[in-house]
Amino acid sequence: MFLPSIDLIVLLSIMFPAVLLMGLWWWVRRLESRQTLHNPDAYLEVFDHAGIGLCRIDAEGRWQTANLSAASMLGYASLDDFLAAQPDLSGQLFRDGDKRTAFFEHLKNIGPVRDVEFVLLKQNGDEIWTNWSGHAEKKKNGDVVFYECTLIDITARKHDTIAMLAAKEQADFANRSKSEFLANMSHELRTPLNAIIGFAEIIKEQMFGPVGQDQYVEYAKDIHDSGQLLLSLINDILDMSKIEAGKRPLSEMNLDIEKIIHACLRLVAARAKAQRLRLTARVPQQMPEIRAEERALKQILTNLLTNAIKFTPEGGSVTMTVGQTPLGGIFFTVEDTGIGIASEDIPVALAPFGQIESALSRKTQGTGLGLPLTKALVELHGGNLDIQSKVSEGTKVTISFPANRTVQRQTQVRITNLSSSLPG
Template sequence: MSTGVSTSTDKIIVDKSRGHRNKAVSKAVRQTRERLQSGHASSSAFDRDVLQMYVTAVLQGAAIMPLFVIIVAALGTYFAEDASLLFWALLTLTCHTANILLARHARTKEITAEAARRWRNLLLAGQFLIGCCWAVFALQDCAACEPSSFTLYKGATLLIALSVTTMSNFMLTPAVLVGFAPAVVALAARSGLSRDILELSLAGVFTVTVVFFNYISDRLFQFSLKILSFQSEKDDLIAELEVAKSMSDEARRRAEEANLAKSRFLASMSHELRTPLNAILGFSEVMSAEVMGPLANPTYKEYAGDIHRSGQHLLDLINEILDLSRIEAGKYELSEEAVSLLDITEDCIGMVQLRARAKNITIHDQVERQLPAIWADEKSMRQVVLNLLSNAVKFTPQGGEINVKVGWTAGGGQYISIRDNGPGIPEDEIPVVLSAFGQGSIAIKSAEQGTGLGLPIVQAILAKHDGQFILKSRLREGTEVIAILPAKRVLQSIPAVEQARPVAKKRRSFA
């Protein structure tokens, strides 16, 4: 039979052509995790980023050093009355301009990982040229000035230049050491030749300062590398989260499609299986009851009864599977009304009484007769009580007892408790029994086979009613199951509100 579902839609549901996406996603996740598990990257991994940051810093502060050089040359020329510092300033500005042009050229080029080392050497060479200019400045002399004053002037100028260079060039290590090594050599040579205490002091102080500032520059560089490493890790984590989200969305889509296919299959099977089953049940019941006349062979009557019982059992299994499918799909709707838990329990006891008598089982009931009604789905609650009673009868041995209690809970709700003296359930098998299609070892060996959906359906129905299900069992002592409904489901009896009678207004008379 046709179910009215297009084959094209079903083809989409089971389509596996998207498998290549999962392969690409898995590869991206694997690469990202390898990067994250490798720890902090070395400085070589960020050569390109470091050079870009250095070039940006040089271009942004391009006007600072020329302005400083012009001020130094103007002051020196004014006090020394010598034009030699102007030639030094022209040389220094030329080298600085060449360094700026080199940086601008580096910014316009795409620096690859292979070319990073070559660009780094070129930029260090530019710093070395500027350092040579500062060495020329360190060798300057002033015949018209007091020696101590001019030495102090040169020392202050070199220290300021060292500070500015350190702050702007720390991303190009060791730019500070390369840039001021010529000045250190020049001061050391000058002080060695003159043997002047001021020159020696200047050379010593400046050398120590260069070493210290180089250390500061290296620390700033390492700190910047850590920031870049953390930024890279953050980007990798974001990428992995995006990939994981993509995989989750894909898995959810496939799960939804699989669930849709399952729902369509169950809907189709419920129609396809119930139609012949109803015919089997009907005709087998007619044959076993000999409605059309007695059967010639008594064995045929027995076979007809077996067919009817097997068909009814199969129909019950189908109904349980469909109930659980609707519950899982969130399409199990409650038709709530005021019902009596006591009346439902008594009806269900009557329905299982015949099977209990066949096994010589005694059912004792202990109920509170004045229980108010509850707001629940009668069909669902009847299914809950009937499933629990049927399980108790099924697992209680010949001549056993079943105790049924209905009453109040401590919180103002209502409960039904069913206790049998059957074989019980091992403690480690209780989670298995409460799961869908789960059956304990004793149930498999000693009882008629079922789907293992009875207790999961009971739990789901009680959860829909905001209730609670409790199972207590000990091996060879029996099992007790308790279904609890909350206090908000109990309908308390409230007296009707009497309508107020109209009171005639009295006229007041005034004398």
């Protein structure tokens, strides 16, 4: 027969009371938890400190009850103070009484409502913005027993929104004023500038006879070239300001893409040759036409080619490619082996008058309007512009036009009159 040892008896005599005490402790804690769950005071604590306003209003518009959060939101120290000051909805709590009436009529006749904004007056007279949701508890016959509503203080959020809208309105007004000023200024400058360019050309070409001093001819040439550069800048500013003001209409027509590309290449060929650059174009056969403004499209492509040539060192290459997108649109890419652009500098390059500092860019002239104007003209056609670039490796600029600007060429059908050759 097995008999427990003295050590085992001692161990059991110690563990049994401990286990009994732990079980008793767990049972007491569980009992306390149940009592807490069934304690109305516990629920009232949660109700009062819910973080949002909760209220119940009877069918006649009298406040039945509310939580402390609602009273505090309106500047009252206690619920009793609030109910004493605001016995029903007919008081001055709601700034817009008609909207309040419509809210409760909707609850009564239609159903629950969510996220309706009301301006309420606090005890001290300050206004707060609140967001209300509610429903009506009804009898079987449809009569309202009471309304239950929640209200949230959205004053801070509302002030932030109002401030943002005001700032945006001011920014839009400033931008419109700037665009109008630039448009007017550019228009006023072009008239005298055209006269200066014209007179400089007359002197440069010695149209009315020899000037007498070759140095005067050189000066006239400098005046003419500088005037042309300034006129080009003014035209860019005028175009940019018109686009920003929404006053740049497009004179659209169906354009032969190959002819447009060749015209643009001719404009930049001399500069590319001077820098010993390889200038090539890849145009597939049977390309469709594009519906666009001829002047704008030439300006877009010429700007991209000029930029690529400007920032490509001697011996590099500039390639233009055209094709169709998978969705039927038309894209143009201009790719170079130039100095490239850091990714963080691309937004700068696309901003009006943005200038990127580099050893080569400091040697070249530029106003910082080429790319922004190009992007604006592309977007005016419903397209988009994308730049991919790596420093010291080169840049690839892609412009894409939507499919509704693709015009398929009509097949030419030759009809021969065979009636004269038929017998009889």
